[in-house]
Amino acid sequence: MIEPVTAAIVALYFITLIVIGAWASRKIHNTEDYIVAGRSLGFWVFTILMISSVCSGMTLLGVSGLGFNAGWPSIWEQLFVPLAASFCIIVFGVKLHRIARKNNYMTVEDYFANRFESPKAMRSLAAVAGIIVSLIYLIGQYTAISIVLVWLFGIPHWQALLAAGIIITGYTVVGGLYAVSWTTVIQGGLLIVGVLAIAPLLIAKAGGLTHINEVMGGIDPALVQPYLTTGNTFTPAFLLSFGLLLTVGLACAPHVINNVLAAKQESYFRWSPLIAFAVYAVVIVLVKFAGFAGRVLVEEGSIVLPDVSNASDFIFVSGIEYAIPNLWVWSFFAVIVLAAVMSTTDRLMLTVGSMFAWDIWKNVFRPSADDREVLLVSRVSVVIAAGGTLLLAVNPPDMLAWLMWSGIGIMLSTFAVPLLAGLYWRGATREGALASMAIGLVSGGALGYWYYVVEKLPVHFSLYAVILSAVAMVVVSLATQKTDHRVLDATLTGGFIQPR
Numbered sequence: 001m002i003e004p005v006t007a008a009i010v011a012l013y014f015i016t017l018i019v020i021g022a023w024a025s026r027k028i029h030n031t032e033d034y035i036v037a038g039r040s041l042g043f044w045v046f047t048i049l050m051i052s053s054v055c056s057g058m059t060l061l062g063v064s065g066l067g068f069n070a071g072w073p074s075i076w077e078q079l080f081v082p083l084a085a086s087f088c089i090i091v092f093g094v095k096l097h098r099i100a101r102k103n104n105y106m107t108v109e110d111y112f113a114n115r116f117e118s119p120k121a122m123r124s125l126a127a128v129a130g131i132i133v134s135l136i137y138l139i140g141q142y143t144a145i146s147i148v149l150v151w152l153f154g155i156p157h158w159q160a161l162l163a164a165g166i167i168i169t170g171y172t173v174v175g176g177l178y179a180v181s182w183t184t185v186i187q188g189g190l191l192i193v194g195v196l197a198i199a200p201l202l203i204a205k206a207g208g209l210t211h212i213n214e215v216m217g218g219i220d221p222a223l224v225q226p227y228l229t230t231g232n233t234f235t236p237a238f239l240l241s242f243g244l245l246l247t248v249g250l251a252c253a254p255h256v257i258n259n260v261l262a263a264k265q266e267s268y269f270r271w272s273p274l275i276a277f278a279v280y281a282v283v284i285v286l287v288k289f290a291g292f293a294g295r296v297l298v299e300e301g302s303i304v305l306p307d308v309s310n311a312s313d314f315i316f317v318s319g320i321e322y323a324i325p326n327l328w329v330w331s332f333f334a335v336i337v338l339a340a341v342m343s344t345t346d347r348l349m350l351t352v353g354s355m356f357a358w359d360i361w362k363n364v365f366r367p368s369a370d371d372r373e374v375l376l377v378s379r380v381s382v383v384i385a386a387g388g389t390l391l392l393a394v395n396p397p398d399m400l401a402w403l404m405w406s407g408i409g410i411m412l413s414t415f416a417v418p419l420l421a422g423l424y425w426r427g428a429t430r431e432g433a434l435a436s437m438a439i440g441l442v443s444g445g446a447l448g449y450w451y452y453v454v455e456k457l458p459v460h461f462s463l464y465a466v467i468l469s470a471v472a473m474v475v476v477s478l479a480t481q482k483t484d485h486r487v488l489d490a491t492l493t494g495g496f497i498q499p500r
Contacts, residue, residue, distance in 0.1 A: 006152060006331040013335045014167050017183050021170060024178035030371045031362075034176035034378060035106045035354045036262040041181055046263045047272045048188040049181050050085045051280050053256045053347050055191065060287055061144045062404055064319075065312040067291025068298075071216050071223030073234035078288055080243045082280040084250035086273035092251065093260035094269050095423050095492050098499065100261045103490075108257050108419075109359040115422045115491045116430040117483065120364055125434060127359035129414045129441045130254040134352050135389055137253070137407035141345040142393040147310075148338045151317045161390045164345075169386040172346045172353075173379045180346045181262070187339035192283055194336030199286035202319045205302075206293035215296045223295075232456035241459035245405065249412030249462060252419050255344070255351040287316065294319045353382035405460070406448050413444035413465030417473050424495055425477075426488050432477030440469030 028034050041049065066074045096111060105111055109130070113123040142161055145168075149160035172180060206212050216223040228234045234242075250256060263269070294315035297303040303318050305311040320333050357378035362369050369377075417436045421428035444465040451461035492499050 009331045009335055010152065010338065013338065016186070017167060018170060020183050020186075021172070021179040024176065024182065027178050028176055028375070031106065031358065031374045031378075032104075033178070034375055035350075035358060036258075037176070037178045037181055039101070039262055040264050041259075041262045042264055043268045043272065045181050045185055046259065046268055047276055049184050049259050049262075049347075050089065050256070050272065051276050052184045052188040052191070053253075053259055053344055054081060054085045054088075054250050054276075054280065055188070055283075055344060060191075060195075060316050061147055061313045062140075063284055063287045064291035064294065064316040065310075065314075067288040068295045068312045068315045070234060071220075071225075071292065071295070073222065073225055073228050075226070075285075075288060076234075076239050076242065077246065078281065078285045080246035081250065081284055082277045083247045084256070085276040085280060087247055088251035088256055089260065089269050089273045089276070090497065092257055092419060092423065093263075094266070094497050095499070096257070097260050097263060097266055097269065099491055101266075105261055106358050107261070107354055108254060109355060111491070112418065112422070112433070113363070115483075115487065115493065116418075116428075116433045117487060118430045118434070122430065122434060122437075123359050124364055125437050125441075126415075126418075127355045129437060130355050131352050131385075132441070133407055133411045133414060134254055134348050134355075135385060135392075136410065137255075137404065138345065138348045138352070138385065138389040139393045140404045140407060141348060142389055143310075144313075145338070145345065146393065147313055148317060151314060151321075152338070158394055161393055165386045165390045168346050168349065169383055172349050173382050176350065176378075180350050183346065190336045190339040192279060194333055194339075195283045195286050198320055198323070198333055198336075199290040202290045202297075202323050203293045205319075205323050206296040209289065209292075212289075212292050212296050215299055216292060219295070219299060232458065235458075237459050241463035244466070245409055245412055245460050245462050248416050249408040252415040253408065253411045254355065254415070255347045257415075257419075258351060258354070259347075290316055290319060297322065349382050349385055352385040353378040353380075356381040406452060409448055409460060409462030409465070410441065410444040412462045413440040413469055415440075416466055417469040421473050421477075422491075423493060426485075426493050427477050427482065428473060428493075429477040429480045429483055431480040432473045432475075435476040436469045436473035439472045440465055443468045 027038070032038055063077065066077065096105075096108070099105065099111065103110070103114060105114075107127075109123045109126045112126045113119045116122045142164060145164040146157050146160040149155065149164060150157055153160075203209060203212070207215075213224050222228055227236055227239060232238065294303060297319065298305060298315070303315075303322050305314055305318060308314075324333060357374050361377045362374050366373070414437055417440060418428075418433045421436070422433065444462060447457075447461035447465050451457055457464070488494070
């Protein structure tokens with residue numbers, strides 16, 4: 001039975017998002033407005049957009065679910081993920097923002113096409129790879145949203161997916177990045193406030209951290225260790241690959257890195273890395289502790305998780321229901337959870353639409369396409385991407401974190417080396433970049449399948465794939481003709497972050 005109070009508060013939240021989309025649609029006059037919000041995002045809008053793009057549905061559901069299952073050995077995630085936003089802004093953003101302003105880049109694929117003198121091949125490969133990895137990641141986002149809506153209303157999984165898809169697709173299609181950025185400000189603000197209020201209460205309900213550690217240690221001593229000494233996860237070797245995966249893999253994700261092109265001023269990059277890291281680190285650590293608390297509450301019989309394969313992903317929402325019995329307060333915090341898991345979904349959808357419409361349709365197949373046609377293709381692509389990923393999300397994975405890490409791993413193996421080599425190594429060539437990206441994408445997909453379906457490896461599969469990508473970049477670049485020094489100078493290529 002759907003509680004009228006909860007339904008009314010959720011409906012008000014959805015209506016607010018739609019109103020923002022309608023308002024934002026009035027600001028869309030050309031492709032630049034739709035894809036990069038006219039390069040007009042202010043400091044706080046940009047910073048919160050960066051946090052929320054990295055945040056994803058995994059922050060509340062996946063992180064707490066992983067804490068529930070793995071305990072303290074998974075705590076390193078709380079350092080690596082916040083670092084991703086800072087790494088992206090500092091290592092990629094400073095240069096890309098300046099080059100993008102000068103050359104009117106709409107997407108990071110514009111940079112690849114320019115830097116590697118490959119307006120067709122490199123752009124197409126980068127766009128196709130970006131669409132593939134974004135769709136994988138998007139499946140995880142819809143799974144997270146469905147978990148929340150199923151919990152809120154007790155409706156079937158497919159109905160939850162359909163409702164979420166219609167709402168998010170609606171405001172994303174009409175409002176572009178203006179709508180995505182301003183809805184993200186609301187969603188990110190709700191996430192921060194909600195976690196600061198909910199997590200300490202849940203920890204207190206479980207008896208405090210000392211009691212939580214005692215109970216977890218009684219369940220399994222490995223749950224209270226800083227790392228594991230056996231197995232295939234959270235060993236020192238795995239954690240090395242895990243840090244690379246989350247810090248660099250998320251930083252080079254298309255839906256994250258494209259945000260730096262929309263910032264209004266370069267001066268934002270001075271303080272936004274620190275603020276993004278500090279705010280998100282506090283939030284994600286508290287969520288992990290909430291997962292620990294949930295494990296104790298389940299062990300002691302205070303919480304009963306649903307009988308589903310991915311039950312651990314329900315621990316945060318089940319904890320809220322247990323800790324906050326007042327219907328009005330509970331319903332408000334339920335919306336906060338919903339906002340958190342929606343905060344990345346719209347950005348991913350817009351990224352897919354932008355890459356297909358701008359990079360593939362406009363710059364490869366239809367160079368004569370005007371703004372109106374590009375906008376139409378982008379909007380249609382968003383709808384198709386939403387529909388396809390909703391269908392794939394009907395059967396969710398056993399644990400949300402695994403699906404998220406798989407998507408991030410392919411992002412790392414595909415984009416990290418071409419981006420880092422393109423920005424910082426003057427010896428990187430067109431052929432080297434093409435080989436690196438292609439080998440990274442194929443090996444990442446193949447090794448990811450092996451890792452999650454066939455047999456676990458000593459470290460995360462993405463480490464092997466990114467090494468293969470790096471070897472391909474170096475070997476092929478050394479064997480092929482060097483890039484014109486004028487192109488290297490124009491794209492600020494060299495061993496520096498801040499241009500001299």
